[in-house]
Amino acid sequence: MTKFADLGLDPSLLKSVAEAGYETPTPIQVRAIPPVLEGRDVMGLAQTGTGKTAAFGLPLIHQLLTHPGKPVAKSIKALVLAPTRELVNQIAENLHLYVQGTRMKVMTVVGGTSINRQIRGLERGVDILVATPGRLIDLMDQKAVRLDLAQFLVLDEADQMLDMGFIHALRKIAPQIGTPRQTMLFSATMPKQMEELSRAFLKDPVKVQVTPPGKAADKITQGVHFVPDRPEKVALLKEYLADEPSGLSLVFARTKHGAERLMKELVKAGFAAVSIHGNKSQGQRERALKAFSDGDARVLVATDVAARGIDIPGVSHVFNFDLPEVAENYVHRIGRTARAGADGDAISLVAGVDMGPLREIEKLMKISIPVLGGEEPEVEKRVQSQNRGGGGGRRGGRPQGKPATKPAKAARPEGGEGKSGGRRRRRRRSKAA
Template identity: 65%
Template sequence: MFDFDMLGLSPTLNAALDRAGLTQPTPIQNQAIPLALEGHDIMGLAQTGTGKTLAFGLPLVEHLLAQPAKPAPKTAKALILAPTRELVNQIADNLRGLTDGTKLRVVTVVGGQSIGRQIAQLSRGTDILVATPGRLIDLMDRRAVDLGQVRHLVLDEADQMLDLGFIHALRKIAPRLGSPRQTMLFSATMPKQMEELSGAYLTNPRKVQVAPPGKAADKVTQSVHFLDKAAKPTRLREILSADTDALTLVFSRTKHGAEKLMKGLVADGFNAASIHGNKSQGQRDRAIKAFREGEITVLVATDVAARGIDIPGVAYVVNYDLPEVPDNYVHRIGRTARAGREGEAIAFCAPEETDLLAAIEKLMKIEIPTGSGTRPQMAQGKSSAGRPGRRRRGGNSGGAASAPAAPAKRQRSRRRRAA
């Protein structure tokens, strides 16, 4: 394990790390950064919340600082592709923290915002372009961006890009990029297609892995509650009422369901907002900002937000609907227990969702502890239950069907169509 000041980074980068209070790397950073600084292609596999952005961002900025020439109009020196608008904005914010005090420009292009304004920004050229694949293709078709000068490519959350069908966009983008180039691919899971993607776009990559696919963050306490679908609204309100000050992220499977759930919570006096694919980018940005700052304490979201929210203060994640893609459960609960904190993940399982639960437990190789209700036989796994222990906000760990006692208050500390 190294300290950041041992890497021989430029003074401006060291100053940025000091401002952020960063001295020692996370495990994925410890493995990836030295290799990336040497110029190797990287295949990074790590669960969410482990610091992947800095793992590629720090060496990327260091490389660009060694290339002081101003980018030509419409060009970019580095391209970072991410699957959602929220993740693009999060990455760009982190990179701007690293580039503060330098002449490096960071530009974002995402859907849901003025394409005319983005064309104007790109007309000046940029050092780092962070983009969603769909909007980037639109700009390429309009000849508003020339990717021939790109010498650094990062694919972040590549497995979700595959899941959302962006592989076709990637096949259009990749031939337009400059060469030779360094490519870094980061993912939370390793589906078969990921190996094919690595073979197609990476050259002799160094593989770094800090957690097996399907493993939740160590400090997440999980529970599942077995109940009828009609009982979910009441159970959610009981959970939220037990700790009204805590930041709680609630996941719904569909856009319509998320909006309906949020409006019902607001009508009942809860401080809630929602983000999903039917919201404008401005609405989504404002909701996330208010959630981060504690102005709202309940954020109802679809999987569009599963990897785009990096808010260390999220204390609870509630899976109101279980995801149809098992990997998404891991991404969802990765929104809590970030930056070394503890967190709690509570799942609701209606009778019609038991197959979804079985798939999640098979992926994670655990049986999620029962918070309340009776576990159906078909959803039982063969592996031992997860960590036993402390009282959870979601209830007891037994199988009684009665509602669990309220715990002591804790300190605040589908794919495309469903998004």
């Protein structure tokens, strides 16, 4: 069995990982760390929760330790880009653990917080800057940060950066980074546009893939429950949540509006529910995540994009109120349960508008997901103009509630709910540490 000591890391890093409780490296770490230490560009395909931060963070810090010295004013030595505030904060939290005992400075810059404070923090220079693309460009425009001395670039959750429209931001940022540089790109999925991005940003990369696309964790019990329409979805989700009053349930919705609407419906029904999505401020998102991780809120309703960066071991159930437009995101979603060796349920509430995505998911995973109940509905096309409204209507896609004013972006599913056919097969879930 490979140990961290076998990977050639600096002794100070070995001490840090030991103090952090890391015992043996994960597959992505075993495969990615050696080529990064060799100075190679790396393209990694792996889900969140597989240890990606250490896979690029440890060898990155190792190389920075071999070139000591304070950064020049307003400059950075390494840049890590991630699509959401939550993921930026999670990455930085891990990096802070790794640099303990060194003089390295790790800093985050994200939207929703004081830009003046970030400008002051950059004045003396930073070793590793973890940032969202939008806020970084704001700082570049104000000449508060210089990237020309950076020798390392990491793009984490690159597929979601593309989904969120950050491709233009990436093309503006990358040319400002010093050359030669070492680039690492990590993604949960690998759409065609990602391959084009890798050719533009990486030079002769080592490709690392530890989880075949479409493969879910063995301890996740999957199921679909057919329903005719959104009102039945809501009712069914409430039943499922009532069956598991002590579990933590993560509910995925397709749009920001739908996630908020669903959360309010659950709260009105007496459930301790919170939501996170792009319309929430940084403070609101942090408070919601803390309430969920502490167990004060038992239900978290989220969109795909906002959920990137959530790593809460105690999630016992994932409910897909709406199925995602991109099949690979289904695997990413359900991977939020069954963490740290625990069991988990992933239940999808499927109406007519979800039948197309369901077939794509089953095709990707090469399985037929067990049916927990209900009659299979007729296939309906999802009406983009209603995506913000909270789900599909009956035949013809008649929207529920007010029509949306603009189409929703792909891969931002909206509020979902669902019941598992699971009352017949309930079992106690072991809680992860």
